[in-house]
Amino acid sequence: MPILNPRVDIPRVLLSVLFLSIMIIACLWVVQPFILGFAWAGTVVIATWPLLLRLQQLLWGRRSLAVLVMTLLLTLLFVIPIALLVSSIVDNSGPVVNWATSGHMSLPEFNWLRNIPLVGDKLWQSWHSLLQSGGRALVAKVQPYIGTTTNWFVGQIAHVGSFVMHCFLMLAFSALLYWRGENVGMGFRHFAYRLAAQRGDAAVVLAGQAIRAVALGVVVTALVQGILGGIGLAICGIPYATLLTVVMILCCLVQIGPLLVLVPAIIWLYWTGDTTWGTVLLIWSAIVGMMDSVIRPVLIRMGADLPLILVLSGVIGGLIAFGMIGLFIGPVVLAVSYRLYVVWVNEAALPDEDPEELVEILEGHTPKSEETPH
Structure with missing residues (x-):
């Protein structure tokens, strides 16, 4: 007597998949603020793992000391430079934006070209001819775009707070990953x-x-x-x-x-x-x-x-x-x-057949190599 296959409970399968999907999405939602920091930490730890093992050998086999040294090195490489850069950006972004959008930007005179032997005077005259024939008008047309571009770059700096947060998360996760x-x-x-x-x-x-x-x-x-x-x-x-x-x-x-x-x-x-x-x-x-x-x-x-x-x-x-x-x-x-x-x-191995022969086979033709002589 043939054994019948058990009936597949489709609603049960669908509900199981739905439950697992909801759990995965919920977990990702909870850990979302830490994903980028953990990914960054994983990249740093994988790249520097041989250095950690070398330090552990030099520090009498103590993992704790090696982790401490690596954390301090990462702090010196990331946190301190970022703090200095943020301070420099805050101090210097204002003058840069004002210069780009002030309306007083003009092309340089390049008077030092005259000091070049033989060709200096000709280069200086050619440059000033360009200025007189429309160089300043070109600057006036380009300047709004320069100001817009500069403002865009400075606007991106507003996201530096998020970057600093991920940097600190990277340090914390890196220490944990080094340890375990x-x-x-x-x-x-x-x-x-x-x-x-x-x-x-x-x-x-x-x-x-x-x-x-x-x-x-x-x-x-x-x-x-x-x-x-x-x-x-x-x-x-x-x-x-x-x-x-x-x-x-x-x-x-x-x-x-x-x-x-x-x-x-x-x-x-x-x-x-x-x-x-x-x-x-x-x-x-x-x-x-x-x-x-x-x-x-x-x-x-x-x-x-x-x-x-x-x-x-x-x-x-x-x-x-x-x-x-x-x-x-x-x-x-x-x-x-x-x-x-x-x-x-x-x-998989590389294909060794002739492409044209394969096309002929797919199209229903007999390959030339298999044709019978008359």
Whole structure:
């Protein structure tokens, strides 16, 4: 006698799924204020975990001392610079906005061009001919857009309070993750193994490699270039050096590079007649501008080899989606997804058939190689 399949209780299944969905949404709603801070902390801890283990060995195997030292290092790297930057932005944003919107902005005269041998007079005359033929009208047309753009950037600074809050959450979560990092990591691996067995466990390892690659190759490179560029600006006497250092770090994070700030600073030094410091800053800018081509590939290969377009898209998209914290979260999300996608695709072998032959087969034609000779 055939055994009938038990009847599927569809309402029970639907209600179970609905209950689980409500519980997941409720949990996410409760922890929503802490998600970005925890994600940032996870990125920092994964990237610096080898350093923690090294410190633990040097500090007589005491995890508590290693966690304390790492927390102090993170405070020095994030909290103190951010506090100084916020203070500098508050002090300097007013004069910048007033200058951009005052209506008295004009193109420079560049009288120092006359001192250039042979071609100096011609360059000066050509520049003043441009000014007389409409240069000032061009400035008048561009100025409203400059003022609007400046106001937009300053308006974004209003969200710096949220960024500071996430920064403190990052420090708190980082200390906890440093202290119980092995247990947390095993918990993620256990959950992934429960979902997809060995593939899930491998996915967690690949995600850690991608996070380390982004943190080392993008963030560290941007900080090194921005800080070194800022040191050069301060030594050469450029005003608002701290604020310009922030701009340089942001430019490096979005893969534009520090020259967007350094080149106008060099021009300003030559324009004001300080050719000595202008030359010094020119040489220093050439060194700083080329550092990313040496540092970034080495650091990225420590984690995983990632396409530059992926990192660029992650930085810009993260900035738009999450604000300043998205500079760190955006590329990490795309990098992890990319690594998992590549591994999943590579589980299958590459197709070795001729594409044209496959098209003919799909269209119902006989391939030329199988045609019988007449």
